Amino acid sequence: MNYINKYTNISLLGAAGKMGSGIMALLAFEVGKLKIGAKREENFVINAIDVSPEALEGLLKYLKSQLLKSGEKNIVELREWYKDSAELVENEQVIEAYANDVMAMIKTSTRIETAYDSQLVFEAIKEDKGLKVKLFSQIKQNNPDTWFLSNTSSIPLGEIDKEAGLNGDIVGFHFYNPPVIQKLLEVIPVENINPDLIKFSEELAKSMRKIVVYSSDVAGFIGNGHFMRDALFALDQAQGMTNEIALADAIYRVDTVSRDLLLRPMGIYQLMDYVGVDVMCFILKSMQAAFSQEKLSHEILNQYIDLGVTGGQYSDGSQKDGFFQYEKGKIVSVYDIDANAYKAIADVKTANEAYFTPQPSEKLNWKTVIREREREGILSPFFNELKVLASPASKLAVAYGLKSKAIGQLLVEGGVAADTNAVNKVMETGFYHAYGPVNNFFE
Known part of the structure; x- marks a missing residue:
């Protein structure tokens, strides 16, 4: 034709x-x-x-x-x-x-x-x-x-x-x-x-x-099918810490783990800010109708919506305030929902140093990894060390990596993605991850 x-x-x-x-x-x-x-x-x-x-x-x-x-x-x-x-x-x-x-x-x-x-x-x-x-x-x-x-x-x-x-x-x-x-x-x-x-x-x-x-015609498709469930896991992890620490500190911890220890281009809460909390709620609502057996919503998101703290972007592409506050694209503070105010990120970082100790001996980051063609050779030793480190942050990173894999497998088992290669390609190409979620790094 x-x-x-x-x-x-x-x-x-x-x-x-x-x-x-x-x-x-x-x-x-x-x-x-x-x-x-x-x-x-x-x-x-x-x-x-x-x-x-x-x-x-x-x-x-x-x-x-x-x-x-x-x-x-x-x-x-x-x-x-x-x-x-x-x-x-x-x-x-x-x-x-x-x-x-x-x-x-x-x-x-x-x-x-x-x-x-x-x-x-x-x-x-x-x-x-x-x-x-x-x-x-x-x-x-x-x-x-x-x-x-x-x-x-x-x-x-x-x-x-x-x-x-x-x-x-x-x-x-x-x-x-x-x-x-x-x-x-x-x-x-x-x-x-x-x-x-x-x-x-x-x-x-x-x-x-x-x-x-x-992608199969299933609510959320591959990209948001993974991202939304990944974000809900991060929200659950932060909420679970609030018996001991403030939510702002918990959000900082989980965001830092997802960026620095899972070697992603940005932390999961920063990514939620980029997408917009309100947009996330729209997507989750669409997905919930198709997956009635799952809970695809979260109290924290609803609280932030009620407070008008939604993230997203201005028309010029600059970032609106959300879980974090930004200056020239960089995180400068984290929202404290109890005080209805932002806390300086430097102070929050200092208060949570023990959570990340001991740290991996090799200081890898996302930018370093994506420059490499053969990434497994540097990723495997890094993640193998994470699995034996005693820090709470490293334990969360391993659990997070396993959860991310399980989500990817769920998309294949549910017929949303044809195979795990499709899931990995979406997350690597569309979300710029340095490696696909379906891997053996965290086993």
Whole structure:
């Protein structure tokens, strides 16, 4: 099937959001390849649809900057594309022409009706099934030929498909943040998916140079299926310490163990801040309906929501206050829920030094490990030492590593992931872990 006509009119719902803006940039790159690179005669339009006119103005500035960066990176290819434009002499002229030509194909709108003429509708709105169903149904009733590619991170697509009457014309196309940089793409086919749509999705992912991992259409999919349960374990561990220490100290301990002893790029509580406590609760609520035998909620999250301490990010990408408070991206204090105030991280660190003593003899960290191609040779000795150290922190690290493995195995046993390699690839590529959770390091 020739998919060119599908590209001629594209809409993205939630285009000005954190994920939407990155997806818009990727779509702009793709349409640029077709119109300018392949010199297609068809007219192309990408509709950036969002509820906020102000946010859409900011989106256009972001897209222009991304196109200029892409042009600089791919100047050799651009010069070939524009070789017949004799007036473009300098590289800067070529890059500017490319950015302007692509920007001319982008239209902004605050009206859902704009999407009625689109052959492809991408979606990056909030995790609200009712809202997604309403919008998709409205579009489908006005254009039966529309295909939907949803960036939902947790809601089963089959439910949306059925309730919106999409007849299999929907696929999960779950990017990781930030979409322009992140290589991982979770593709989630619905049970009765249009075979042309899944083939199109595969070709688009390849053109975007994404690493594809397929997930079954189960709430949370692979990435959040692991992350949410991993986070709940961390919350349980901190809560279990509160008979002896303040919750703020417990959060510091568990976060530090997950980062420094499990060798992750950031601690689990910092990651929860990055995602947003409110977003986590949305995802957990979606998952709870599918996993009634599990408790997929936590009192600590609910308490923080009630207090308005939710983390997340500002529109400029800077971190909002959550479990931790940040300055220029660095943790400077931890929230003390009892005092309703933040405590300096330096003071909390000093008060908890004994918990981490003795420490491993080799001072490994995530940055050191990811530089290595053959990582097992440095990881095995480090984790073997952890297993024999007497510190409470090392014991928690081993228990945490085993729990992370068990979660990965659960995803395979439950049919969410095809195998443990899929789980490991998602966590290594999408979450930047230095090693996959399903391993033998902690046995």
